[in-house]
Amino acid sequence: MTATLAPDSAAGAAGAAGAAGDTVTPTHRTPGGPAAPYDVEAVRTDFPALGQIVHGNKPVVFLDSGASAQKPVAVLEAMDRLYTECYANVHRGTYEFSAESTRRYEDAREAVRGFLNAADAREIVFTGNATEAINLVAYTWGRTHLGPGDAILITELEHHANIVPWQMLRDVTGCELRVAPITDDGALDMAGFARLLDERVKLVAVAHTSNVLGTILPVAEIARRAHAVGARVLLDGCQAVVHGTVDVQDLDCDFYVFSGHKLYGPTGIGVLYGKLDLLEAMPPFKGGGDMIESVTFAETVFAPPPARFEAGTPPIAEAVGLAAAIAYVQGLGIEAIAAHEADLLRYAMQRLSAIEGLTIHGTATPKAAVISFSMAGIHPQDLSMVLDRSGLALRAGHHCAQPLMARLGVTGTTRASFGLYSSRADVDALVAALERARTILS
Incomplete structure (x- = not known):
């Protein structure tokens, strides 16, 4: 379920590293060492925003990467070096x-x-x-x-x-x-x-x-x-x-x-x-x-x-x-990220499909790690707001695709879009929050 069909580019990785001013390596990887198994919990430590608590005691579960992704420390530091050096x-x-x-x-x-x-x-x-x-x-x-x-x-x-x-x-x-x-x-x-x-x-x-x-x-x-x-x-x-x-x-x-x-x-x-x-x-x-x-x-x-x-x-x-x-991204390995997201997508599709009254829009393959869905009798905006109270960040609405919404026969959907830092625990949190929301809003 990758986006295309070509091997990772060693030349591209070298060029990207040089452009940042020096070698950019994820903090949990050993430069020059062998590729390690994809460790999403270690990856998450590179993204400070994901460690925050919202609404008093709710850990952030960020599932809106399709709109705009969080930034790793390596990006923030590269820009800071330009401005300060x-x-x-x-x-x-x-x-x-x-x-x-x-x-x-x-x-x-x-x-x-x-x-x-x-x-x-x-x-x-x-x-x-x-x-x-x-x-x-x-x-x-x-x-x-x-x-x-x-x-x-x-x-x-x-x-x-x-x-x-x-x-x-x-x-x-x-x-x-x-x-x-x-x-x-x-x-x-x-x-x-x-x-x-x-x-x-x-x-x-x-x-x-x-x-x-x-x-x-x-x-x-x-x-x-x-x-x-x-x-x-x-x-x-x-x-x-x-x-x-x-x-x-x-x-x-x-x-x-x-x-x-x-x-x-x-x-x-x-x-x-x-x-x-x-x-x-x-x-x-x-x-x-x-x-x-x-x-x-x-x-x-x-x-x-x-x-x-x-x-x-x-x-x-x-x-x-x-x-x-x-x-x-190239330091983590594009193919490794794709495999992680493919596994996450399979898991999320399986778990969400089991929720009563939930309809997934878009099941064709190949498919990237993006899932739009509707819950019977619940407006997408209302659903998103209730999910937010549990610390979940999802996008609700027409997603700048109103003609597609008309084709689907809906005014909008709720969308979970996953990133390289998303985990099965995020999916579990989403499923639990959706079950609670269904009880509250139905």
Whole structure:
């Protein structure tokens, strides 16, 4: 149940470690030693927030990592080192602080390149978040390549960030927006997808993994079929990069986006991967400093990628924090994390399925460690608030996927999304709290 299908990248691990300023190792691992069995209780000690007590005497049970994950000490320390040792703006100064900040920022780009197995660091653009990355593609590539008679193909399970920018582009360019259906168990209906995919489709934009259902889409096959009709492919990887290895060359996608804060890194940073020839042909998204070769009052000559798309002061500390997060995840072992989460998902599905009146939405496989559910007669918000009193943090609502909620026939769900620090004890606490909530709210 991993997010893709490629081995861990030693080059990516080395690059990520260097980007953080020094080797980043989980505190319970021996640098250079043999891989130890996955010890989730030891992992949890790297996350200070998880040791807190809320509502007087309730230990935190954090099950909302799909919205935003907690941060390990290694990430916080890497960002602190930048600010206390050498902080300065990048690409501009000739003095030591600026040179060192620039090195760490560009090392972070190399860390992301290795993490995604991109062919060239110039294919990695830092943005404010994944939503900005999608909008960048819509405003630059989309406005120059789409018009009346063309079509964009998405799916019913998309996050709003992979719906709204394409609607806005449709309204500006006159192109068509098509929506591929899903099956009742939450899988992409590949026959329905194929019926909608023809030579008029110029872009296929789909989630790699659903933030609501956990469904992992067959994105390599989607890319193959899209390219066969001449379409480009954008993958929303926000949920996928957290749960398994992603190899953009193996997937052969044209664009890939993800956000740092779901990958145990800081907020305020996202990533756009784009094939270099596409980025080189795209106009800028924003204008300003650091994205130019030269400026006169008559004209501006823009810098090549990725600088062309990074106007203004970039997220310097955030990039360093993201690199540290990547190094941390790779230090634990992406495959080890995936195996732990797969075991946890099986356990949670089994235990939750036994609760009277509880319906799980999304049972298709392969599936990431995300479970959305409803309890008969209980509003998701009410349920989430009662669970909070027991120390459990779950997300309730439409999860920025209102069209998917309509497809499921609900106004919202309660969602438990697991992370590398989640445990069977967390699942047991959730089940016990749900049983109590059912008694209180029914």
